[in-house]
Amino acid sequence: MSSPSVPVRKLGSQGLQASVQGLGCMGMSAFYTAAPQQEEESIATIHRALELGVTHLDTSDVYGPFTNEVLVGKAIKGQREKFTIATKCGIILGGGGMSLDGSRKHVRESCEGSLKRLGIDTIDLYYLHRVDPSTPVSETFAEMAALVAEGKVKYVGISEASPADIREAHKACPLTAVQLEWSLWSRDSEAEIIPTCRELGIGIVAYSPLGRGFLTGAITKPEDLPEDDYRRMTPRFQGDAFKKNLELVAAVKAIAQRKGVSPGQLALAWVHAQGEDVFTIPGTKRVKYLEENVGALAVQLTADELKELESALPAHKVVGGRY
Known part of the structure; x- marks a missing residue:
């Protein structure tokens, strides 16, 4: 086994330690199309992740639904203690x-179901995936606090939440992490949400740090995506928006080529450069992309290079909504 190359740091201020780059497992089972025969490849990717030191696995009961947690459970069986499991x-x-x-x-009920599917006794990091407008956040997180007290959950988080909801949840049960979409082409969280996290000492977990694959440069036309891939239905991947966004990615590709790295590695390195409280969970079901993503941690960006990247892909020039 090769020695781990991924640093482990404190995520948030509640005590959780996690690899600074994790593995988003969603695409192994849902939304990006995943045939059952790919399960073996997905499990091999999780095992390779462990070898590289990528020990933070991110899943959800809605991925599948339910099947992704079952897959992750199979992959970690017999070595559960080596992983940080977030669902x-x-x-x-x-x-x-x-x-x-x-x-x-x-x-x-969801927590009990996830524990069974994952085959574990405790969830390391349990998120509310989206805020339910019909339930006060304080009520939701009072139950999260009860699960922590019972030892079924170690740490809690919230995903895609407003600053007000983050504050309310944090009062009811101290948050370890806020999960949000953050990449060179998704930067709307920088205005209020990220400053709120930093004020409260809450860790930041960036999902889709590769712009849902767009920033890798591998997607050059909508037809590159499978017919049932949900990205085809999202505004940024359609029509004129796709063409204009492709022009922005061309600039990233040019900078990456000059630096001798892949566009995806450059995009990931940019997210990691945003602070030591930032953790990424790029998703993949293939070993080769996992290894490429881990390589991003060796990419050092100077202040001038960060400015150049942000000028080449200014947030206001990205066309189309995230959803």
């Missing part, structure tokens, strides 16, 4: 749509 509750898929449930009953 989520609060989103329900069904009836052709999505609903939100932050009730105490749902949080508890």
